[in-house]
Amino acid sequence: MKPINTVKFTFPSRSVNEGFARSAVAAFAAQADPTLDQLADIKTAVSEAVTNCIVHAYRDTIGLIAVTVSFYEENELRIIVADKGCGIEDVQQAMQPLFTTGGEERAGLGFAVMESFMDQIKVSSKPGRGTRVTLVKKLGSR
Amino acid sequence: MTQVIICEDGENMTAMLSGEIDHHWAAILREQIDERVRAASPKTLTLDFSGVTFMDSSGIGLILGRHRLINSLGGIVVVQKAPREIQRMLSLAEIESKE
Numbered sequence: 001m002k003p004i005n006t007v008k009f010t011f012p013s014r015s016v017n018e019g020f021a022r023s024a025v026a027a028f029a030a031q032a033d034p035t036l037d038q039l040a041d042i043k044t045a046v047s048e049a050v051t052n053c054i055v056h057a058y059r060d061t062i063g064l065i066a067v068t069v070s071f072y073e074e075n076e077l078r079i080i081v082a083d084k085g086c087g088i089e090d091v092q093q094a095m096q097p098l099f100t101t102g103g104e105e106r107a108g109l110g111f112a113v114m115e116s117f118m119d120q121i122k123v124s125s126k127p128g129r130g131t132r133v134t135l136v137k138k139l140g141s142r
Numbered sequence: 143m144t145q146v147i148i149c150e151d152g153e154n155m156t157a158m159l160s161g162e163i164d165h166h167w168a169a170i171l172r173e174q175i176d177e178r179v180r181a182a183s184p185k186t187l188t189l190d191f192s193g194v195t196f197m198d199s200s201g202i203g204l205i206l207g208r209h210r211l212i213n214s215l216g217g218i219v220v221v222q223k224a225p226r227e228i229q230r231m232l233s234l235a236e237i238e239s240k241e
Contacts, residue, residue: 015165018164051165051198051199051200105200105207106200107200109234112234
């Protein structure tokens with residue numbers, strides 16, 4: 001299936017870029033005429049995915065994060081957040097609510113939030129190679 | 143612009159949060175709040191979210207981390223005035239926000 005429109009951007013895993021990433025995705029998503037709640041959901045999910053790259057994938061280093069946002073037929077928005085960081089040994093365990101390796105200040109809710117705020121989430125990861133999170137949401141109620 | 147304004151009234155401390163709370167800003171807010179908390183050891187730390195326009199799960203980490211710190215000093219944390227958009231994030235973590 002070919003997207004109607006797509007945009008890709010890449011940025012270094014510095015925490016100051018979290019705000020840029022979610023705002024850029026929200027700006028692209030605006031063309032699908034989303035509700036304000038939908039936009040807030042998308043921003044939150046992207047923020048979680050990008051934070052995971054910064055806190056986990058590139059824990060002790062700075063690497064590149066690639067975000068691809070595509071808009072498909074029937075108002076479907078698909079967001080891919082990909083890194084070439086350390087990868088996840090056990091994806092199912094990482095997706096458990098409250099599971100975290102991020103220390104005391106992390107709630108361990110990142111994947112639970114992405115699952116709750118989006119319609120679909122897919123995570124594929126190879127230890128030592130990187131992780132790719134795909135987030136899908138149908139936009140617009142009209 | 144994300145910021146925190148901290149007021150003290152006897153044994154009560156209120157942190158008025160505003161702007162966007164993500165992992166980047168949570169780390170900055172945490173330092174500013176903890177510095178004042180360690181200096182004053184308040185009985186109650188109220189985190190006021192009325193000015194917060196965006197919050198991801200880093201905000202939950204910020205609340206839980208302050209809860210642990212204040213508890214260790216013998217006090218409590220109160221969360222108040224969370225806007226509707228943030229309520230959903232709080233409810234995922236089963237945190238109640240009072241009016």
